[in-house]
Amino acid sequence: MTSPIKPPKGNWWDQPVNRRESIWLGLGVGWALVLFGWMSAFTRIGDQNPIGETYRVTEDELREKVDAFKDAAEEREDGAYVPDGDDVFVVGQRFDWDGLPVVLETGREYDFHLSSYDVQHGFSIRPEHALSQQINLHVMPGEEWVVPMEFDEPGTYHVLCNEFCGEGHRGMHGTIIVEEGSQ
Amino acid sequence: MTHALDVFGWFDNEYDDDGFRTCSVTGFDVHRTVENHVKLFGVTAVVFLLIGGLFATTVATTRWELIGLLEPGDYYKHLSMHAWSMLLFWIVFMEVAILYVGGPMVLGRKLPLPSLAKVGYVVMIAGVLTIYYAIWTASGNPVADNAPLLTAYVPLEVNPLFYAGAIVYIVGIVVAALPFFLTIWYEKRENGGTLPLVTFGAFVTGIIAVEALVGGLVAFAGALAYNFGLAEWFDAGVYRQWFWIIGHGTQQINLVAMIVVWYLFTHVLAGAEVVSEKVSRTAFILYLFFINLGAAHHLMVDPGLSVGWRVWNTSYAFYGATFASLVHAFTIPAGLEAGRRKRGKGGGLFGWLTSAPWKNPMFSTSIFAIILFGFLGGITGVMMGQLQLNMSWHNTFATVGHFHSTVVLGTTVTFMGVVYFVIRTMFMREFVSSKLASFQPYLYCSAMAVTALMMMYLGILYGIPRRTAEVVRNIPRTDFSLIEAAPLFNVFGVFALLAITGGALFVLLAVGSLLFGDRIEPGGNGDLVADGGLEMATDPEDPVHAYEMRGTFVLCLFFLGVFVVAYALNWFLLTQLWSIGA
Numbered sequence: 001m002t003s004p005i006k007p008p009k010g011n012w013w014d015q016p017v018n019r020r021e022s023i024w025l026g027l028g029v030g031w032a033l034v035l036f037g038w039m040s041a042f043t044r045i046g047d048q049n050p051i052g053e054t055y056r057v058t059e060d061e062l063r064e065k066v067d068a069f070k071d072a073a074e075e076r077e078d079g080a081y082v083p084d085g086d087d088v089f090v091v092g093q094r095f096d097w098d099g100l101p102v103v104l105e106t107g108r109e110y111d112f113h114l115s116s117y118d119v120q121h122g123f124s125i126r127p128e129h130a131l132s133q134q135i136n137l138h139v140m141p142g143e144e145w146v147v148p149m150e151f152d153e154p155g156t157y158h159v160l161c162n163e164f165c166g167e168g169h170r171g172m173h174g175t176i177i178v179e180e181g182s183q
Numbered sequence: 184m185t186h187a188l189d190v191f192g193w194f195d196n197e198y199d200d201d202g203f204r205t206c207s208v209t210g211f212d213v214h215r216t217v218e219n220h221v222k223l224f225g226v227t228a229v230v231f232l233l234i235g236g237l238f239a240t241t242v243a244t245t246r247w248e249l250i251g252l253l254e255p256g257d258y259y260k261h262l263s264m265h266a267w268s269m270l271l272f273w274i275v276f277m278e279v280a281i282l283y284v285g286g287p288m289v290l291g292r293k294l295p296l297p298s299l300a301k302v303g304y305v306v307m308i309a310g311v312l313t314i315y316y317a318i319w320t321a322s323g324n325p326v327a328d329n330a331p332l333l334t335a336y337v338p339l340e341v342n343p344l345f346y347a348g349a350i351v352y353i354v355g356i357v358v359a360a361l362p363f364f365l366t367i368w369y370e371k372r373e374n375g376g377t378l379p380l381v382t383f384g385a386f387v388t389g390i391i392a393v394e395a396l397v398g399g400l401v402a403f404a405g406a407l408a409y410n411f412g413l414a415e416w417f418d419a420g421v422y423r424q425w426f427w428i429i430g431h432g433t434q435q436i437n438l439v440a441m442i443v444v445w446y447l448f449t450h451v452l453a454g455a456e457v458v459s460e461k462v463s464r465t466a467f468i469l470y471l472f473f474i475n476l477g478a479a480h481h482l483m484v485d486p487g488l489s490v491g492w493r494v495w496n497t498s499y500a501f502y503g504a505t506f507a508s509l510v511h512a513f514t515i516p517a518g519l520e521a522g523r524r525k526r527g528k529g530g531g532l533f534g535w536l537t538s539a540p541w542k543n544p545m546f547s548t549s550i551f552a553i554i555l556f557g558f559l560g561g562i563t564g565v566m567m568g569q570l571q572l573n574m575s576w577h578n579t580f581a582t583v584g585h586f587h588s589t590v591v592l593g594t595t596v597t598f599m600g601v602v603y604f605v606i607r608t609m610f611m612r613e614f615v616s617s618k619l620a621s622f623q624p625y626l627y628c629s630a631m632a633v634t635a636l637m638m639m640y641l642g643i644l645y646g647i648p649r650r651t652a653e654v655v656r657n658i659p660r661t662d663f664s665l666i667e668a669a670p671l672f673n674v675f676g677v678f679a680l681l682a683i684t685g686g687a688l689f690v691l692l693a694v695g696s697l698l699f700g701d702r703i704e705p706g707g708n709g710d711l712v713a714d715g716g717l718e719m720a721t722d723p724e725d726p727v728h729a730y731e732m733r734g735t736f737v738l739c740l741f742f743l744g745v746f747v748v749a750y751a752l753n754w755f756l757l758t759q760l761w762s763i764g765a
């Protein structure tokens with residue numbers, strides 16, 4: 001009995017399995033293990049991981065931190081902040097990114113503090129010279145996510161919001177200017 | 184006998200004294216109560232497909248900025264209407280119908296407590312209307328009344344009526360599903376024994392559905408409480424976890440429901456058989472255990488979740504559910520191959536495929552869905568579900584390309600086939616044009632496949648964000664734009680309009696046939712019956728697993744090859760980036 005619309009009769013569990021089917025099952029298990037193994041190994045050996053510490057934070061605390069960051073930074077003529085240390089704040093709010101524009105150097109690891117004052121936003125970043133080199137991280141109110149990043153190519157990097165946050169969301173744009181580092 | 188209200192003669196098949204008739208295609212003993220409710224939910228679903236399709240037109244021609252149809256304020260409303268009409272209304276109404284087919288119809292039983300089905304239907308419609316109202320009246324004021332889109336993420340200010348409507352809708356679905364569960368209960372109590380594979384799969388679908396729906400109740404009730412200031416702790420992070428239990432869970436329902444249809448249709452229309460009950464059933468069980476972990480796919484690049492949690496869940500615990508899909512990817516075509524070889528319809532490597540009933544839209548939809556879902560939806564889904572690769576996919580237009588490959592090329596296409604089937608074998612109507620009906624799946628699937636591919640390219644290669652009214656030609660307050668993506672968007676736009684034409688043709692054919700199609704007399708559906716009939720599948724002397732499956736094997740190896748190459752390419756792109764993360 002091999003009809004999908006009739007109850008199977010007899011001992012269907014012990015029916016033999018076709019050899020090619022068994023081979024495919026083996027391949028499937030193998031591929032599943034590769035997928036798992038590579039993903040988890042890459043968290044240890046890889047350079048691109050969406051991983052960083054998260055801290056609970058209120059809107060007021062966050063505003064204080066960002067203000068302190070901006071005060072300590074040097075403000076260039078074009079309005080861009082040159083951070084004082086290795087910390088960079090990028091905080092979404094309807095409809096712009098507080099903390100941007102910012103000037104960074106290649107070859108130096110920065111701690112990006114990603115968060116939001118109001119609703120969820122999407123931190124979507126790409127360099128102007130290669131749109132395909134883009135990554136996207138989710139940004140949430142109440143959580144300060146510290147994700148380290150180190151750029152190796154100078155250029156203007158554009159940040160867009162790719163989570164709907166209200167009418168006006170399409171204008172949520174900011175820039176990160178990466179310049180050749182001194183090292 | 185025709186009911187006085189049944190002006191179109193839609194509910195007037197002839198039944199015996201117990202209310203049963205025998206379907207000449209499937210051999211099912213069909214009870215009036217089952218059939219009529221399948222029709223009710225099915226026809227209603229098509230109405231939502233039509234509504235969703237109208238909004239697909241406005242949404243696609245807005246994203247195609249050469250046309251740029253809608254203003255942003257309207258755009259997000261239209262997008263919300265599109266998403267809910269399609270993903271939640273068209274698909275779920277169809278799924279209730281499919282549960283009634285997979286349960287009582289296959290088992291030859293009455294629908295128990297049909298009044299529950301009716302109550303469920305009415306409650307579902309009440310939910311739908313409330314949701315539509317909340318979406319359509321949204322003022323768009325960002326701090327007061329936003330369009331919800333599909334997700335209505337807390338703390339976005341959304342009309343509380345929207346969440347209330349969603350709760351009502353979910354309750355309605357659960358009520359409508361009860362007669363299905365009662366059927367299984369009665370069947371087990373009275374007859375014991377093993378359920379047919381199709382019914383077993385439908386039962387698994389039902390269980391996954393209940394899990395997903397309970398998650399949804401928590402999500403929307405929590406959001407409602409948050410909205411009224413009653414549950415501060417039900418914040419963005421908590422909502423996202425609960426929302427995706429239903430948000431992704433419903434996609435798993437779609438997956439399992441359509442696999443059930445594939446087993447059913449390849450058998451009934453083309454003579455496929457089950458090559459191994461053990462293997463197929465085990466795969467369904469794997470879904471039951473692991474598939475709900477997939478909700479984590481949406482939280483890969485969220486703050487606050489540990490790496491271990493994300494890796495474990497997104498991989499469905501060592502890819503348990505992915506493996507299950509790889510199993511069905513073999514067993515369904517293998518069943519078709521071996522079954523058709525057994526029927527003398529399978530010379531050479533692919534003779535079983537080339538000789539198949541390709542002009543029958545119920546068959547071609549299922550086969551196209553298997554292929555396109557696998558190659559476009561499945562492969563991309565596993566890729567973007569990897570913790571790191573998700574960074575290149577998350578919330579880009581490529582994500583939209585992925586899920587149009589799953590819910591459109593997979594589920595919607597399969598369900599279109601189900602509607603065709605219901606029209607021919609339950610409404611007993613000829614298609615108004617059988618040529619056009621044969622042609623429609625080819626148009627819809629090919630155009631939609633290109634559309635989805637373009638969405639993926641646009642997202643991955645140009646970083647086009649999803650859910651954004653305008654971004655290619657003009658971003659307010661900056662000179663920067665994504666204008667380099669414009670040429671590809673032209674391809675997208677043309678094919679999206681072609682796909683919409685294919686969808687419109689489907690609705691025209693369905694509604695046209697219901698209203699004007701010639702009536703088919705009992706026994707008149709002979710052209711649909713599989714070559715050699717279905718009796719052969721019940722011959723214990725002629726086991727199907729002994730037949731050749733080399734064609735399927737070759738196809739599956741090809742699939743795996745494409746998978747590996749696509750996977751490697753995605754990883755290559757990712758590792759070209761600057762260094763990110765601890």
Ligand code: HEM
Pocket residue numbers: 239240242243246262263265266269270274332333334583587590591595631634648649650651652679680682683686
């Ligand atoms: C010809 C048919 C279709 C076309 C041209 C189309 C087009 C689109 C486009 C362009 C978007 C993206 C909008 C954006 O992110 O800005 C979208 C979103 C969406 N579509 Fe479709 N679609 C079609 C059919 C369907 C079907 C059949 C379904 C479901 C069964 C569906 C479900 C969705 C969902 C769930 C969204 C996401 C909404 C959100 O972001 O909240 N679509 N569609």
Ligand SMILES: [Cu+2]
Pocket residue numbers: 092093094120121122161162163164165169172
């Ligand atoms: Cu935003």
